[in-house]
Amino acid sequence: MRYALRRLGFFVLTLWAALTLNFLLPRLMPGNPALAMMSKFHGELGPNALKALEILFGVNTHQSLISQYFGYLHQIATWNFGTSLSQYPESVSSVIGGAIWYTLGLVGITTILAFLLGTGLGAVAAWRRGGRLDSIMPPVFVITSAVPYFWVGMVLVLIFSLTLHWLPSQGGFNVTSDTPGLSLGYIGDLLQHAVLPAVSLLITTIGTWILTMRNTMITTLAEDYVRMGRAKGLSSRRIMVDYAARNAILPNLTGFAMSLGFVVSGAILIEYVFNYPGVGFMLLQAVQGEDFPLMQALFLLITVAVLLAILIADVATALLDPRTRTAG
Amino acid sequence: MSMPLSSVTTVGEPAGPGVTGRSKRPATHALARLTRAVRSNHKATAGAIMLGIFVLVSIFPGIIARDSPSADIYKPRLGLSTAHLLGTTSFGQDMWAQVVYGTRNVLIIAFSVGLLTTTIAVLIGVAAAYLGGAWDGVLGVITDILLVIPLFPLLIVITAYAHGASTLVLIVVITATGWSFTARQLRSQALSLRSRDFLEAARVRGERKLYVIVVELIPTMTSLIVASFLTNALYAVLFASSLQFIGLGDPNAQSWGTMLYWAQNEAALQTGQPMWAIAPGFCIAALGAAFALLNYAFDEVGNPALRPVRRSRGKRAR
Numbered sequence: 001m002r003y004a005l006r007r008l009g010f011f012v013l014t015l016w017a018a019l020t021l022n023f024l025l026p027r028l029m030p031g032n033p034a035l036a037m038m039s040k041f042h043g044e045l046g047p048n049a050l051k052a053l054e055i056l057f058g059v060n061t062h063q064s065l066i067s068q069y070f071g072y073l074h075q076i077a078t079w080n081f082g083t084s085l086s087q088y089p090e091s092v093s094s095v096i097g098g099a100i101w102y103t104l105g106l107v108g109i110t111t112i113l114a115f116l117l118g119t120g121l122g123a124v125a126a127w128r129r130g131g132r133l134d135s136i137m138p139p140v141f142v143i144t145s146a147v148p149y150f151w152v153g154m155v156l157v158l159i160f161s162l163t164l165h166w167l168p169s170q171g172g173f174n175v176t177s178d179t180p181g182l183s184l185g186y187i188g189d190l191l192q193h194a195v196l197p198a199v200s201l202l203i204t205t206i207g208t209w210i211l212t213m214r215n216t217m218i219t220t221l222a223e224d225y226v227r228m229g230r231a232k233g234l235s236s237r238r239i240m241v242d243y244a245a246r247n248a249i250l251p252n253l254t255g256f257a258m259s260l261g262f263v264v265s266g267a268i269l270i271e272y273v274f275n276y277p278g279v280g281f282m283l284l285q286a287v288q289g290e291d292f293p294l295m296q297a298l299f300l301l302i303t304v305a306v307l308l309a310i311l312i313a314d315v316a317t318a319l320l321d322p323r324t325r326t327a328g
Numbered sequence: 329m330s331m332p333l334s335s336v337t338t339v340g341e342p343a344g345p346g347v348t349g350r351s352k353r354p355a356t357h358a359l360a361r362l363t364r365a366v367r368s369n370h371k372a373t374a375g376a377i378m379l380g381i382f383v384l385v386s387i388f389p390g391i392i393a394r395d396s397p398s399a400d401i402y403k404p405r406l407g408l409s410t411a412h413l414l415g416t417t418s419f420g421q422d423m424w425a426q427v428v429y430g431t432r433n434v435l436i437i438a439f440s441v442g443l444l445t446t447t448i449a450v451l452i453g454v455a456a457a458y459l460g461g462a463w464d465g466v467l468g469v470i471t472d473i474l475l476v477i478p479l480f481p482l483l484i485v486i487t488a489y490a491h492g493a494s495t496l497v498l499i500v501v502i503t504a505t506g507w508s509f510t511a512r513q514l515r516s517q518a519l520s521l522r523s524r525d526f527l528e529a530a531r532v533r534g535e536r537k538l539y540v541i542v543v544e545l546i547p548t549m550t551s552l553i554v555a556s557f558l559t560n561a562l563y564a565v566l567f568a569s570s571l572q573f574i575g576l577g578d579p580n581a582q583s584w585g586t587m588l589y590w591a592q593n594e595a596a597l598q599t600g601q602p603m604w605a606i607a608p609g610f611c612i613a614a615l616g617a618a619f620a621l622l623n624y625a626f627d628e629v630g631n632p633a634l635r636p637v638r639r640s641r642g643k644r645a646r
Contacts, residue, residue: 013473014473014477017477018477022485026489029490142617143613145620146565146613146616146619148566148570148609151588151605151610151612155606158597162597215627260478264481265479265570268480268481269570269573272574273592287488287574288575292488295488299482303481306478
């Protein structure tokens, strides 16, 4: 319990740090970058929208930094992220609401798949130490861990959509023939469009799971309780799954949380390559259109999502492993 | 941009036998051990050779590429030929020259960020472990916060406010945000070493704190420091190339990421010029792989249990 509270405290602290960073960045940059953006859109904004943006970015204000800061925090707390400039007059929160499900579906499913497949393969590799799987996989995945995500996406597009014409290369669904909704055609289309982005993410992330699992399991396999299991004459399968893998999975669980930040980064680039309509693609569009309110909100959203996932993984580790609770 | 491979194994144990201060010059001793390790491990040898080739190319690009990378004087969209090994871009530039001359930019970023982040991480990690108390608390919290904030979105936001980043800005920003993982690793390593006898002996001899840290403590962590350098260099390559790819770098720079940016902008894949995107991406992957292979090899050196086993020896557990 104390452990969970400590982690919760850290979550709040990190969240505050991210919010403060978000507040300070545009103000610290030489020549407030928001100023140029505001003047560009000046004629088109209503007075309310203008005021909200002025508070968010600290433009046209004679307030001290401290009172600006509290105004900013109040606005974030009331869920007012301002108006999107590139999709005016929609509010930032409604623009994001349309994109978030695509990213959650794509990243969520691929991460879980990569975790399950990678952990399984890693366990088998460690169990058959020196076998074919074990000698091929580590060098191969050391190399794939160094390959840029977006490049894998580009190569897959080149092979499977442009050369073989098997799968679509752009977008999240067929814009001309589908309307989003619960129709069979739309869902089938959705899945078809998700295959290549998902596979690119899978290829580049799975290596970490495999190697971490393999390396930890090699250490647990040398433990006395595994030898004890062997001496008792338990089946190999039982020793591998219930004795060795069960204990070796913990670093992978913590790694699961830590790597989420990296998965999100990768997803941003993958969405960009495939013009996939998720939050990563939207973030880059916001950057290119100098839509800073949208960009800020997306940065906060991604950060909060990653921090929440880390919190959940922390609590899960504590539930699964009594040692972390006592070590606190 | 996956997790550092050394995360699981390198923390905790010191680098190996013979490091407990018996040798008169721990630093040179450790370096000799590293060289030996690179030569005895196939993965490390492969990584070192690949890295060596890239370094040579970046120093003497003119020897293997006759054309100027920025000259747009050729017929656009040429295929592969002996005159233009990789063909030409739709602006009429020679792609082979672009790839060759692009090596320098990415290597400068990799080595500067690797060195700077590792230096900052050593200072902060060792200071936190050695000073202890409130210092450790404050430095630890800063490190942990930076560790969990997703770096790439943060980098995107910073470079967007800066209206695109020159190579120098890229180095500064990636360094400023990227030191935390290494600092944490070094801190735990330094903590585990803090109560060792050879440090106690130095203290009893009446050596100053700075002397103990620089001459006694840091040399024993050489292999972890080298591994950190490699990990950070790999990240720098991937982060910088990614930022350049999405157009947040300097669009006129000669680099692989910028090449990919123009390839994407000009729809190179769709218009039948796949080499424009394939070649620079392959180079990024190869350079990254060189750093990753070296790093993995150091992991194997630090943790003998991970080394490949010969099949004839049979299982250890029997």
